[in-house]
Amino acid sequence: MKLHAILILVFMLAIHVTSQADTITHCGNGPFGDVSTLLNSVGIGNNNCAAETTAETFAVPGSSGNIDLIFTFKRDTGSFKFSFGYFDISDVTASPIDQKKGWAIEAISKANLVFDDRLHNPSATAMRTIPAGSVLAFFLIPNNTADFFLSNPDLFFPSQTANDPLRSPLFSVSDANPGKLDQMLSFIGNEFTLFTFEDLTRAGPSDWDFTDLAFTVNRILLPEPSALLFLLMVLPAMVIIRRRKRAKAICHSLLVSVFLSLLLVPMLISNEAFAMPLSGYSESWDVDADVAGWRKNTIVTTVSVVETGGNPGGYLLSEGTGFATFDIGAVTDLPQVIGNYDGAVWTALFDLQLISGEFDNLWLRFQANIVGASNGWLKPLTTTIPCGMRWRSFSVSFDPAWTDSEAMAAGWVTAQAISPTAEPSASWSDTLGAVSAVEIRISGEGPLQAGIDNFMLVPEPDSILLLMIGLATLRLGRHKVFRSLHRTKN
Numbered sequence: 001m002k003l004h005a006i007l008i009l010v011f012m013l014a015i016h017v018t019s020q021a022d023t024i025t026h027c028g029n030g031p032f033g034d035v036s037t038l039l040n041s042v043g044i045g046n047n048n049c050a051a052e053t054t055a056e057t058f059a060v061p062g063s064s065g066n067i068d069l070i071f072t073f074k075r076d077t078g079s080f081k082f083s084f085g086y087f088d089i090s091d092v093t094a095s096p097i098d099q100k101k102g103w104a105i106e107a108i109s110k111a112n113l114v115f116d117d118r119l120h121n122p123s124a125t126a127m128r129t130i131p132a133g134s135v136l137a138f139f140l141i142p143n144n145t146a147d148f149f150l151s152n153p154d155l156f157f158p159s160q161t162a163n164d165p166l167r168s169p170l171f172s173v174s175d176a177n178p179g180k181l182d183q184m185l186s187f188i189g190n191e192f193t194l195f196t197f198e199d200l201t202r203a204g205p206s207d208w209d210f211t212d213l214a215f216t217v218n219r220i221l222l223p224e225p226s227a228l229l230f231l232l233m234v235l236p237a238m239v240i241i242r243r244r245k246r247a248k249a250i251c252h253s254l255l256v257s258v259f260l261s262l263l264l265v266p267m268l269i270s271n272e273a274f275a276m277p278l279s280g281y282s283e284s285w286d287v288d289a290d291v292a293g294w295r296k297n298t299i300v301t302t303v304s305v306v307e308t309g310g311n312p313g314g315y316l317l318s319e320g321t322g323f324a325t326f327d328i329g330a331v332t333d334l335p336q337v338i339g340n341y342d343g344a345v346w347t348a349l350f351d352l353q354l355i356s357g358e359f360d361n362l363w364l365r366f367q368a369n370i371v372g373a374s375n376g377w378l379k380p381l382t383t384t385i386p387c388g389m390r391w392r393s394f395s396v397s398f399d400p401a402w403t404d405s406e407a408m409a410a411g412w413v414t415a416q417a418i419s420p421t422a423e424p425s426a427s428w429s430d431t432l433g434a435v436s437a438v439e440i441r442i443s444g445e446g447p448l449q450a451g452i453d454n455f456m457l458v459p460e461p462d463s464i465l466l467l468m469i470g471l472a473t474l475r476l477g478r479h480k481v482f483r484s485l486h487r488t489k490n
Helices: 003-007 033-041 100-109 146-151 225-233 235-243 247-269 404-409 428-432 462-474
Strands: 066-075 083-088 112-116 125-131 135-141 184-189 192-197 213-218 281-283 301-306 315-320 328-332 346-368 377-382 392-398 435-459
Touching: 033 066, 033 192, 066 112, 066 192, 066 435, 083 100, 100 135, 100 146, 112 125, 112 213, 125 346, 125 392, 125 435, 135 192, 301 328, 315 328, 315 346, 346 428, 377 392, 404 428
Parallel strands: none
Antiparallel strands: 066 125, 066 213, 083 112, 083 135, 184 192, 192 213, 281 435, 301 315, 315 435, 328 435, 346 377, 346 392, 346 435
8 A cells, every 4th residue: 555645535536428529638649748748747757648538527526515626737838818717517508519609608607717827827726615526627718718708708609710819718528619629638647637728729720739728636635643543553453354364473463553553642642743733724614604713813804704705605704994004814723723833844725805905915924822922924925916806826835844044035024024013033943833823914905805715724744654654564555545537538
């Protein structure tokens, strides 16, 4: 068993939909040069033809509840400024073959925007909370926006093939494209699904590079400490029984299991060794209008949950009252986000929409439980979010082991760097070793109103991986813990 497979389970499931369209593949019709480079850079490998699929859709795993998916923008070699997103294919009732315009209108009107090429660049990430069991299809609007298409759909049909902004939207579902031609490649490997789009319709002049947009989709599941205890203590015994080893082997394995338990269980329980929130944290504010442990971050701020209009579903609304130039945002000190972050590289992700006011800065902030030095460190994220724009996604990775100089080189600043009269901050490593609160802070001239959605803290599982090394001594074998099933086109 690959040990990391226990720690990060990425579910990639694409289902079959009857198709009359053509199929194009990198291995069968290529190789395409830019795709070859991309496959090597993401760790799948250019010559790994077994990784290529003919998937048109992505089925979200599970049968109930919501699932957090992470989209990562990998490549953009085209000159068009595109809009990209997804929709639940079951929401579209028109025929992609006989009612192309109606199908496109219906799909995009019910879609969720993920990346806008005017705002996002490769390496951007976006988290979306999606109902389990949904079947997602993808769209790309070359050189235009979803809003403009929906306000003037007749201009886009029949599709233009010249270099102009009136090309029909392109879809992962080939039947919906001009000429029913395939415009997307897909691959699985390295624990994610990779999709690549060609933004010039193959019904006209096209360069066939298939990296005008490349993105990955994955889902991260990290076991709770109790699950780790189960794996360390119960699973070895189950394997022993199932394999019916000789008595000598049973005694040997039990002794190893007991030794590992005596060694590792105290480490799991000890705050000194594992004080960080091992399972990560996410919140999308979709349940019962509950602020879910978040509160106002300044004296003039109020926070509440709006049940619709989020990205998608509900979202946390932060608004200023009384002072037009005072910061707003939200802060939390939930047990899942405070404590010692040592032992892993982390990524924080969230979505933001500025609803009203004149925005001038946005920060992610970690405060410390250190007397006289609690103001912590902040990461300036952007100064360019126009009011009234669609939701925008932000992500930032950080290493608690950085020195102060390394943290500053990565763009982090202390509170005094922003306000010289502020209380001093502890060192970077001391702050991340004793986090007391996590804050999203927004400044500008108001009255300010902003929406926050899909906040997530994700640790790399290196420290948990160390705990699982002991399983190798029990010779568990190389059983698969997940399967990725992709449908194929006819």
